[in-house]
Amino acid sequence: MRVKTMMAQRCKIYSNNINGFNSPNKRKKVWQQIKKGKYDVICLQETHIMNKHVAHLTQKSLGKTYYASSAEKKRGVVTYVNENISSEKRFNDQDGRMLGVKIIIEGEKILICNIYAPNGSKIKFVEALYQKILEEEYDDLLILGDFNGVLNNKLDKSKQGGRKKDKVAGEIPKKFKQLKEDLGLIDIWRYHHENEKDFTFFSNRHSTWSRIDMIWGTKSVMNQVTKIKIMPRLNSDHAPIELIMEGRGKKREEFRWKLNDSLLKKATDQNLYREKIGEYFKLNKEEDTPVEVIWDASKAYIRGLMIQHSVRMNRARQLRYTKIIEEVNRLENQLKGKPQDKEIKLKLEMNKKDLEALQMEEIGKKLKYIKQQYFEHANKVGKWLSRRLVKKRQANTINKIQEGGKNYYSNEEIKRQFTKYYEKLYADDKIPKERVTQYLGKQDIPKLTEKQREILNRKITGEEISKTIKRLPPNKAPGPDGFTMLYYKTFQEILTPPLQQVMNKILVEGKVPATWKEANITLLPKEKADMANVKNYRPISLLNTDYKIFTSILAARLKEVLKDRIKEEQAGFLPGRHMRENIRTILNAIEFYDKNPQKEIAFLFLDAEKAFDNVNWFCIIEILKEMDAGYYFISATEAIYSQQTAKIITNGQLSNNINIQKGTRQGCPLSPLLFIMMLEILLEAIRKNSDLKGLRIRNHSYKTRAFADDLVCLIENPLEQFDLWWETIANFGEVTGFRINREKNKILTKNMTQKNKENLKKKTGIEIVKKIKYLGIELTASNAQLQKNNYEKRWREMKDKMNRWRSLKLSLLGKIATIKMKILPEVLFLFQNIPILRNKKNH
Template sequence: MHHKQSTTMAFTITTLNVNGLNSPNKRSQLIHWAKREKPKILCIQETHLITGQPTRLTNKEYPNQIYANSPIKKKGVAIWFHKSLTPQITKEHPDPEGRYLIILTQIQGQHYTIASVYAPTTKQSTFYRKFFRELNKLKQGRIIIGGDLNIPLQHQVDTKSEKQKNVRPETSTHALNLKKHLKNQALYDAWRECNPKEKDFTYFSYPHTRYSRIDYIMVDKTTLQQLTKAHIGIRTWTDHAPVTISIKLSQTNPSTSHWRLNESLLNNKTIVQECSQILKEYFSLNSTPDISQPTLWCAHKAVIRGQLIKTASLNKKQREQTMLDLTKQLNELETQNKAQPRPQTAKLIRSTKGKIHELELIKINFQLRKLKLNYYTKGNKASKLLAKILQQKQQSQSIDHILDNTGDKITNPKAIADAFATYYSTLYNLEKDSNTPQPLQQEIQTFLLKAKLPQISQDHLDLLNAPIQPMEIQTAIHTTPTGKAPGPDGLPTIYYKTFQAILLPHLTQLFNQIFQQGNFPEEMLKATITTIPKPGKSPTQCPNFRPISLLNCDLKIYAKILANRIKEILPTIIHQDQSGFTKGRQGPDNTRKLLSLIEKANHQKMPVILLALDAEKAFDRVHWQYMTNTLKAFGLQGNILHAISTLYSKPTAQVTNMGFLSNPFQITNGTRQGCPLSPLIYNIVLEPLAKTIRDSTEITGIKAGATEHKLALFADDIILTLSNPKQSVQNAFKILENYSQISYYKLNITKTQALPLNLPKPEQNNLKKDYSFQWKQETLTYLGIELANNIPNTYSNNYPKLLKQIQSQLENWKPLYISWLGRMAAIKIMILPKLLYLFRTLPIMLPQTFLRQTQTTIDTFIWSGKKPRIKRKYMQQLTKEGGFGVPSIENYYKAAILEQLAMWNLSPDHKHWLQIEQENIQPFTLQQLMWSEKPLQLTKGKTIYHTTITALKIWTQQKTKKHIHNFPGKLSPLNILETRIPNLSISNWNHLGILNLEQLITNNTMKSYEELQKEFQLPKHDLYKYLQIRHLLTPYLKNIPDQQTEYEKWCLTKAGKKKGLSKIYRTLLSNENDEKPIHIQKWEKDLNATFTQTQWLQAANAAYKHSQCTNHIENQKKILYRWYKTPSILHQIYPTTSPKCWRCNTEKGTLIHIWWECPNIAPFWTAVSQLLYDTMNLHIPLTAPLALLNHGIQDLPQDLQKLTFHILTSARLLIPRLWKTSTIPTKENLIHLTDSNLTYEQQAPRHSEKATSKDKATQHIWRTWTKTNMNIT
């Protein structure tokens, strides 16, 4: 752990005139300077930022930034607060002209008025009068004003020139006026008060060879008394020197923070090699019998940590040494020049500043290149970068204050961390809480014994207890995401991925020793808790935050190995009622089940109550002794029991807040959120409660067939479906009370939602007297959706609300700079998941108006409200088929329905909702309903549920479109014959393995009975049954298609498997029309050539193959789809405009003419052709199909395709940049752009974990380019 030495808070305030922030370099210089100097408050002047434009600079060090901008690119001020501060800003008062900004804030309980000021050079008295009048109205508490006041207060000491003249004396009107205002406000010049006899200056005028001190920090008397230091810095990257003061605040605890590996070190091959060698030597020398594996492992962390700290420190020192030397030299020159200004000294100062500036630019340009590379490879595509842009906010973990138990504010960061620690220490040590019932071993065993839990099989137990294999560790490391914060040891996942080959043998030995002996080193069990505010709750109360445990990565790898084993056996011991974190189950299984149960209750007018239980801190309160006993009760024993229990032996934690760590505390209960094993363990410890409720004869649910459904669970989200409400609720709460006594489970009654169905008012009123639930009348919230008390209301309570959210979100994105393809990607990653969630959890019939309106909303956003230039069907086509992949909302909706429909071909035992829906259509099955040619005659009193009807309607539509045969289709279930042949019983054939008609048919004829006997062992006495079936099928056999559709194949082999929805969606989108699209027909006419569909697809997908940049893909798509508006098209829209080419002004400006045939553009394409030859020493005939559309690029040698593509792409990018002009791109433009793109392509694999060996093997291509064009670029 790294401790910062200061025992008091050095509260530093700096003011600085930055002379404009409109260039990326200046913004980067400010950010780097501020990061290096670390002022707590930074007052900035002359930002030159314009009112109404996004102004906030992304900077994690200064998350709180407030601006006062100007209507023009002049003036502008800002105030930044360092991340270590938690200012509670109560008022912001910006000057509309951008001359000043006044902020009222509270820092550590003290009120401050802080102002940043940029005074004009003229009419100063008027400005001061206005500013101080506003200040006087607003001021509260202590006052700090930082700014460029553009006037020296004292002529003799605040100015210096080679010839002391032409300086305004301090007796000037403006200076006297300013002094008067300062005196009236009781404000003091902080620097002058600390340095009464010194001369120093903040600005140097080169034309007048004159120094002056015109930048100040003014403070009130109380702040002045706390002043410890004030100094003027060095002018380096801006023409003003910074002025900084330090204020001594009240005592505070020292800031502490854990060391964390700088992951960029592992991008350096030399450092990786050095560390690899050290690791090999360490393990070679220390792997001896007298050193235990845990000791060996924990000591290795100290060794590698020391090496990495040493390397980082040395690198930083080497990087900064030249800068330190130049800064020292500049300081000496400034001191000389201030004492005696001379032109020669001023010239040296300017030269030294230039060298410093060059060094800073090298660093800034490197980081800018990294930023540009990030945008080149990830910008405007479905990525975290785009998601971050769309969210429009920087996630801040800062907590400015917390309320204690008495309601008083806690603002000190360390005190906030300790307040959380106190709260979590109580929560995670319930054995010390006198108000919490303490479980007794006998009570635990009795409860579990009565639950009669299922037992794990011996085969599964053997798998769980098998020694840990290296492959399991490799899988765990590979599947653990990078970029996550590490635990207290500071070693992130990338460390384990980088040195996996060296660490793997030792991890295997370590984990197996722990696995067998059940003894984890305490150091590895430490955790850092970070807090995340819960949505919609006040961020001033500790309970309103979600604790996330940052665990050491080696512990997470170990836990993931156990989780990977347990998840395979979990479905065998956890009932289907639980759909969360269980393999093969999902949330929609629960919601579809609940929809059917609600409909059943309403149809039978059954009095029912739905209870959505709210468990307080469910994961955090798990009792460990109960957990261990539960694992045993399921039959877990041996190594696996020790392996799990050791994770809960002696863990400790500290809470982190704003760089401050609380005191460590022990944990004696709870499963840690952040551990891969936690959700699986929670499912196991919750199952005894669920089974006890399920088995209770005194609790009645909703009966469907032979099964009585009493509850549905998604992890800790429990919903009870109870009939006979009075008795059932009473007995359910008895069980919940008993469960609470043995497990620390705590039900929050007032947050538990209750939705009565068909319950008489008197009975409702009686229940309301006994239970203080949140009583609902129409809907109940479960898993983020609104379950309505009747199915028709389900749509109105969910879908219109979602559409409004989508429209609002898209409206908020309008001002963002996102490209055309970027807007499509935004829909895919931010909007589509929300729609799919509702489609899957609420599979009801949607009105076409909703689907159309949603699609129109999305299309309007993609086209920025303008008329679409490309037909929707092409936009929605899959990208691999030449389209854009814009989501078709209607087809996604249908795919979601059909994905669940495919499960009708499974046994009803797979899902509860299958059982419920099938029970309602007896004596038929869902499979028969699906494949029947005519509607089946249901038993009297039975009705088909809405979810079933919806699926059938969608299915009927698709059968017609996709030419799927109802009967007899090859996929038709065998038992559908029972609906056609009276008194036919086919069950024994099902048992022998004949499930579908496909198994009876070969080459459109029935198999002989002898063939079926041989294949399926049919009994001889079933010959008559066979003859009946053959007689029925013979008329149909000739018309049965030889090939199954893709959906039929899915139903037959993959129903219920992963990725079903996306595969079915692709099937729905498949284009059955062989006619070439209109844009292809136009291109072939222009080019006087014909290409096959395969050739068009190869050309269309070339950009995906050869470039990582979305802009290149967008450019190619726009050309392919003839997106660009040429003079001939513009003439059709605006008849007054000329149809002639902008360049030659003689020929008609068609698309092919503008891009290729114009005589003025021909020399450019000649230059492109020559560049291809010069670079690759290979003559490639440059035709229009190749140059414009990539036709034939796949026929080139493999190692030249990428280079050819990028040269041609650069050419295609340059032409639209000069659209509507007569200017022609030059060869130099082409080389420069190609070089830039190839540089990014070359660097991308180095910075990507997903880089393939093929990517890295193509590096020689760039050498060819560099060698050929070095003299030009």
């Protein structure tokens, strides 16, 4: 593992509306004051300098000068950038209201937009600013200056009027807020001063203070901000803002090798590697060295060859690029002297095509990163791609964590908090083994048939490995070893025999390669959750591809067995099961109780705390033993679920290794099947217990519905029944690690009086809701609301998206592809999962 080292580059930014800069005395006073702060970037608004007098703005001691002015003695913005910072002007308008300057800090391109927004309507200004930003390529974005409006009247103004109209007067328009959201921007001062009140401008006319001067920034900027403050008003009626960014410094990012798939494009390169791999396995046979060690060493050997090859390719590409540019310049100079020369024109055209091919190769790499194939539908590929890359990067950035009443902002502090949390989460729960065996012994778990046992325990064949390699998707992120699926697809015939040896030895001896115990955990934020809470991220394990080939084979076998053992209540991870079956069951139950108003029912929506991450390993193995799953399969599963380690990825940085002592890894093909196998013990216990009352129609009983860990209990007469249900669930959780989070559970009731609802809430401590989102569908106690809460709501959201996409300037094919990718799946999801039920009162 190599860490890129560099000195942290500090950047100090100053922004102020100076309310006129024509007076030489005022310029001297302002410049003198600013010089004391030793700023790297200075953004001033409302200079009132006309086009013909822009020379007055130049002040070499402050750095390079960039400006936007108008023909009148009004408006005007100017930006100064330290001479030692690489910078260039990117755009400005003719009214002196906006100026875009790109700077480069530690190799990162930061677009700084200095703005002076209009006092009146801001719609045209916002549209023009948004369009100019969309045209740019950048890594991070800052919009700063005088916004001539506040984000929130309650927090950003000293007083509000009592009328409804007064409560929104002075706020920036919805379109401005939408720009902020679309570009993933954060009000940096407010972020660091959550409920504090401070202001930048005093209106004599209204006798009010307001914070209309702001700095907005992308999420990845936030980790670098060490200080932001509103300063005293000295030379203007607006207070300046000072922002200090410390840079990422020496631990900016850690090098994690990943196979560059372009190394395997040429047949000559493939043949070279095929020869080297073949030689390696001929020379290294299982005599003194275990086969799993030989296998791991082969990856280290090939990785070394590929790194050398990649370095040579990059050097050759750069040399070729330089030569093409030089040749294009030479030919263009020749063409100036001989404009009619067809031979020169042809050579120039050929060189430009070669240059385009090199550029498209680079674009192809970036497209793979964002998993996108539809780039050809954007009118300007580079700019479109830049936006997508920035959006992905911002989505993956964690810029604040709250823990123990403290806020943590730096990458190192954030990494430390996540490491501490996951070390504790994955530590062994110390559940007594006797309690597990006693509980499972009472459940009467049916044994596998001889045929099922044979499916699980037969030796792994080369054909199975080949089929699995062909079936697995090619573009998944690799694990810590960096080898992608393309490596295994390309060299399948030469890698299969040694891989088969490794796998069959695991079945017999339970010894896995050391690299199969490793994982990198990437964190995905949960939808609409507080991103400052470490609990609100879903840990996805990036596992090595060879490990996933092995567990995919085991998973395919286990699936064959479980599809006959696991009853219809579980709709997840098995062939022929669909979530729509669960949704329809709930809707049908609501309909049934509509027609039977004398019966009370509660739909208990359970929230399991980190369900996959808390699974008790010993319990999983004991269930397999109770099923009599067979020695080989149990041996392999036990080998996988022991001595695991992982590193947590936060903002591109890896934590130290942490020990994993429980949980089924999200990202492992076998994990979900082992989880639903374990959960079936609970579903069967509920199913068989005649004291637990659910919905009963004739001979059919409906008590539970599950989609993986999303579990709904249908409890009739809930005031009488709840304690018995809860005891059954709690007993299961004590031995399996399946912990229910009472605070996040929800109950939807039907036919219960208000008094009974209150009693139920008091008895259970669980919130009684009028509406709940289940598997993507909004449910209420009346199906008449389905259309309004789902079709109509989703349609409004889709229309809003399509209106925002207008600014992207997509081609016709681009629009078709966008609808196909982003709109059609949402519509189909609704059509497939819920009927269209109109409210009879309204229709």
